[in-house]
Amino acid sequence: MATAVSTPADKNNEHEEAAPQVVKLDPALLVRDECNAREHDTEPDEKLIASVKELGVEEPISVRPRPDGTYGVFKGWRRAQAAQTANADAAQDGRPVRVVRAYVREELVGNDGWTRFLSLVENDHREGMSERDTLRAQELSLIDMSEVDRRKASKALGVGRNAAQQARAAQKLDDAALRRASAGGMDLEQIAQFAEVEDVPGAQEKAQIPLLPARVPYGVKDTARLLSELTTPLGRPLDESGHKGCPGHSARLDDDHQPLWYCADPAEYGHKARPRPKPEKTAEDEVRAAERARTVACNRAWKAAAGPRREFVTRLVRGSKALPEDAWRFALGMLLDLPSFYGKWAQRQEAEDVAQFLGVTLPETPFARVRLSELVTLSKARTAHVLFAHVAAAFERDMRDPQGWNDARMGVRFLWEDPTPQQAAYLLLLEKLGHEDKGTYRLSEVEEQAVAPHRPDAGSGA
């Protein structure tokens, strides 16, 4: 938990350390300041004592005066103790009794928070201070400060706004867990979260609960889902106790450091998403729904219109009367121009529609090619009828599916709103023939809608 101390730029800083004079003090007057951050492992080791016996205390220690005339050491207490030990043995070893140089920080009398902070910073820079002491000092010093000082100190320690609370939370960990967390590179916030999860009452394997990362790195999919959003495969709700056995059992902490239980990967462990209430329909949704409903209705009407239309074509081509001139001219025009739909239909070599129009029963031979020329009774008088049946069959095949392809716009077209010019011409022809046949055939509503833009008197947009 290394921290960096920023050098305050403010020259009027009351905590500026350049100001105090170095004073020589008798080590016998030195006691441990109650705000010294180091509470464990405070004894000087043999190496330090040996060094102080030889050289004295090289660097000044930091103290603040106490009412009883002694000085509280908040920086350098181990060195001060080493100096005391060295002096106690001085006479018998034939060494001089030494004084200790110290910064006497009068202004810190009564300012426990900042004293503890300075002690923490000092000790933090030296090896060996325990994690627990560091956390305790952080907590106590930050709590005991003015808001201005706290901001400054937090910045110096490299901790966030809630460092005091986090430090308190983190101290709940036992020494081993604390060392593990710190060695694992957790920062104060993460250690605090770790501690809170460990502290959840009733958690059997406290330390075993994996804490999900608060944030998932960029590019990594966050598969974790709250248990409240999940169910068992049979649809029963999942809660913390019911989910304990799952390998994905884990938690995140909310703002109050309470665990929110998650499954790290519900798909992997066979949970289902809890059904959500249907979202309110927006105006846009309603427009889209109305559009869909209209499409369904038009498609259905388009398919239904084929029945009466084919019936009328059947009457025309089987009737005893001569085929109307408009009809055979139309059919001949198609044969001469060979529009692409006609070519496609010819390619299919389907005999069914023509046979049906002409009243020819096809043999039930699914494998053999049917030759209509052998089945249809040919006569000079019926030539036009057969020809028209042929062309009408090609149209009906082309118009069977209400959804087609618009080559020009490279997109799907619905024939009930966007028929090809040939389809529109076919429908208009049938309309005319029906009218002339004493009104025995009329276009359906959906066909009317389709041909409307193609009527001669329609606007230039046709």
Ligand SMILES: [Zn+2]
């Ligand atoms: Zn799970």
